[in-house]
């Protein structure tokens with residue numbers, strides 16, 4: 001019956017095929033939020049309809065990175081409406097739901113409930129959600145994995161972090177849960193001289209790539225420790241939105257993720 005076919009098609013297309021890409025790290029401060037924001041922008045530049053979810057309850061930094069600090073999402077029928085950002089990537093952050101000093105005291109179920117509100121928001125035509133997870137392997141990660149089934153995970157590590165056990169633990173968590181690891185990004189890899197741009201490698205080079213090989217996961221690329229990245233991030237102008245050499249590094253990573 002033609003009518004029934006039409007209904008079926010309508011139902012399928014309503015259930016938008018939206019994938020979630022979890023960005024995770026073993027420890028805090030390795031640049032997971034920086035990579036999440038810039039990856040989201042670089043994916044959007046490649047034609048994806050990207051939304052960004054800041055699930056880092058311990059340090060929700062996306063509103064600042066995406067230049068919408070102070071903006072609160074509205075709710076329609078108890079469903080949150082993501083906040084538009086200047087970079088074409090709508091955002092919802094734990095930091096928009098709660099005062100900064102409150103979230104850290106949240107118990108697991110509260111954090112899980114908040115994550116649900118962010119994930120089940122009115123994302124409209126968004127086809128890809130980039131999720132900035134808290135560091136480590138806690139409640140939010142477990143809820144993300146079990147309830148929201150990410151299509152894959154990007155692991156961010158510094159060269160030193162990878163030598164430690166933390167990044168491997170994060171990888172292990174996704175492996176055990178059957179979430180494919182898209183690959184590893186080595187951040188703060190080498191130091192970009194602010195004067196001449198030359199990159200020096202105080203911690204050696206190639207360690208993360210070798211570790212990725214050892215762990216059987218893809219190496220997505222390296223981003224140098226570069227003052228320009230820090231200042232641009234602090235100013236709410238993510239480097240991926242510009243056209244400097246930093247943008248190229250994030251573009252390479254986005255290409256690998258989009259594949």
Ligand code: ADP
Nearest residue numbers: 028029030031032033034224225226229230233
């Ligand atoms: P995390 O989300 O892992 O806690 P952030 O993304 O918040 O880490 O980064 C921590 C700090 O390091 C921020 O001030 C950020 O601007 C800075 N940072 C991150 N990556 C780089 C980089 N490649 N070069 C310079 N500074 C960086």
